[in-house]
Amino acid sequence: MGKRRIVVTGAAGFLASHLCDVLLSEGHDVHGIDNLATGKMGNLAHLASEPRFSFAEQDICQSFDPGPFDYIFNMASPASPADYMRLGIETLQVGSTGTLNTLELAKKYKAGYLHASTSECYGDPLVHPQVETYWGNVNPIGPRSVYDEAKRFSESAVAAYERYHGVNTHLVRIFNTYGPRLQANDGRVISNFMMQALRGDPLTIYADGSQTRSFCYVSDLSDEHLPTNIGNPVEWTILECAKEVLAITGSKSEISFQPLPQDDPKQRRPDITKARTLLGWEPKVMLHEGLGLSLPYFKSCVEAEKSAASV
Ligand code: UDP
Numbered sequence: 001m002g003k004r005r006i007v008v009t010g011a012a013g014f015l016a017s018h019l020c021d022v023l024l025s026e027g028h029d030v031h032g033i034d035n036l037a038t039g040k041m042g043n044l045a046h047l048a049s050e051p052r053f054s055f056a057e058q059d060i061c062q063s064f065d066p067g068p069f070d071y072i073f074n075m076a077s078p079a080s081p082a083d084y085m086r087l088g089i090e091t092l093q094v095g096s097t098g099t100l101n102t103l104e105l106a107k108k109y110k111a112g113y114l115h116a117s118t119s120e121c122y123g124d125p126l127v128h129p130q131v132e133t134y135w136g137n138v139n140p141i142g143p144r145s146v147y148d149e150a151k152r153f154s155e156s157a158v159a160a161y162e163r164y165h166g167v168n169t170h171l172v173r174i175f176n177t178y179g180p181r182l183q184a185n186d187g188r189v190i191s192n193f194m195m196q197a198l199r200g201d202p203l204t205i206y207a208d209g210s211q212t213r214s215f216c217y218v219s220d221l222s223d224e225h226l227p228t229n230i231g232n233p234v235e236w237t238i239l240e241c242a243k244e245v246l247a248i249t250g251s252k253s254e255i256s257f258q259p260l261p262q263d264d265p266k267q268r269r270p271d272i273t274k275a276r277t278l279l280g281w282e283p284k285v286m287l288h289e290g291l292g293l294s295l296p297y298f299k300s301c302v303e304a305e306k307s308a309a310s311v
Contacts, residue, residue: 005029005069007111009060009102010076012039014181015116015174018218019073020044024052031066035059037090038078043181060098065105071112074102077151079118081144081261082187088146095150096157103161103169112168115158119175119231119268120148129269132173132229142263175231175270179218179290180297184305190215193242194291194298197251199305207260209239212267217290220283231270232283241287248291 006023010016011032016039023030024047032044032055047053058064060076077094078084084091099115106113122130123138138148161167178190185191196203216232236244242255275281285293 003027003029004071005031007031007033007066007069007072007105009033009072009074009098010039010116011055012036012041012043013075013079014043014179014183015079015177015218015221016073016075017043017181018179018221019075020047020053024050028052030054031056031069033058033060033064033066034076037087038080038083038183038186040183060101061093063101068109069105069111070109071114072102072106073114073116074099074154075116077116078147080183080186080188081147083183084147085143091146092150095147095154099154099157103157103167106167106169107161107165112170113158113161114170114172115154117155117171117173118147118151119173119229119270120144120265121152121155121173122265122268123148124263124265125268128267129233129235129271130229131271132274139263143261144263173229173270174221175216175229175268176213177216177218177221177231179294181218182294182297184298184301189213189238189241190245190291190294191298193245194249194294195302197245197249197253198298198302200251200253202254202256203242203245204256204258205238205242206258206264208257209242209255210237211260211264212237212269213241214269215241215287215290216283217285217293220285228275228278228281229270229272230275230281231272232286233270233272234286235267235269236287244287244291248288248295 006028012034029052078087078091122136126137127134158169162169212235214232214235
């Protein structure tokens with residue numbers, strides 16, 4: 001597409017900050033919005049002197065209007081289990097009021113709309129691997145429901161704006177993604193294991209580590225636009241993942257088995273047939289390589305921790 005004005009909500013977050021980089025590299029003007037609830041301005045620091053990038057500190061749950069734009073990526077939401085459980089009500093608000101506000105703007109400016117949805121919409125899935133036609137298995141009142149149900153409401157809202165108002169919408173269900181700028185202390189498995197391994201602390205495996213996830217490196221994700229499962233279809237048990245982190249970091253950390261959090265999905269793997277056939281999209285970076293690419297970033301986080309502690 002030619003040069004566009006593109007709005008990105010949640011721009012200071014892990015995924016959206018990488019998305020801003022990709023959109024700018026494609027020649028677009030990018031307006032980022034974030035209320036910095038979990039996003040960090042440091043993720044956008046390298047764009048400070050980029051004339052095609054602007055930023056507003058803004059909560060999308062309040063009414064706002066960034067002026068005309070051609071496309072909006074709605075990426076705003078706390079996303080790690082620790083963050084969305086700490087910010088439960090805010091997570092419900094951004095996935096409902098926030099999504100409706102952004103959809104209204106897309107309608108007003110006749111703009112394209114992409115909503116960053118999640119594999120959590122499938123809950124603790126009974127269909128494996130997960131296909132887009134599966135409706136999921138979500139506990140509507142459990143501790144994860146503030147995120148899962150907000151994201152499911154958002155999907156409903158996006159589908160409704162397409163149905164009732166003809167807004168050109170896209171839904172992407174993103175599976176576990178990692179890489180530089182993932183918050184070092186966000187409680188997620190890759191960040192926990194990398195930081196623990198580099199500190200020499202025990203790796204905290206919840207339950208026996210037989211639950212599975214499929215890990216997608218961030219560069220494989222950044223520029224996908226169409227509605228579909230996006231993720232890496234190679235499935236790892238959490239125990240295997242811990243061993244891979246120990247191998248990459250060369251750490252002598254031990255493994256410490258901890259209780260499993262409530263409603264933690266037992267298995268997760270995307271069926272990406274649709275992405276493959278429709279978009280010719282396929283992830284390229286496998287876990288071993290992606291962890292290696294992430295290593296300098298996590299090392300710098302541990303160094304930053306050490307120097308903060310010595311002040
Ligand atoms: N996990 C773990 N130890 C940790 C963090 C996570 O064993 O220190 C497990 C967790 O129980 C889950 C998986 O790793 O089964 C992925 O957890 P994460 O919080 O990264 O994201 P989720 O996929 O559950 O949203």
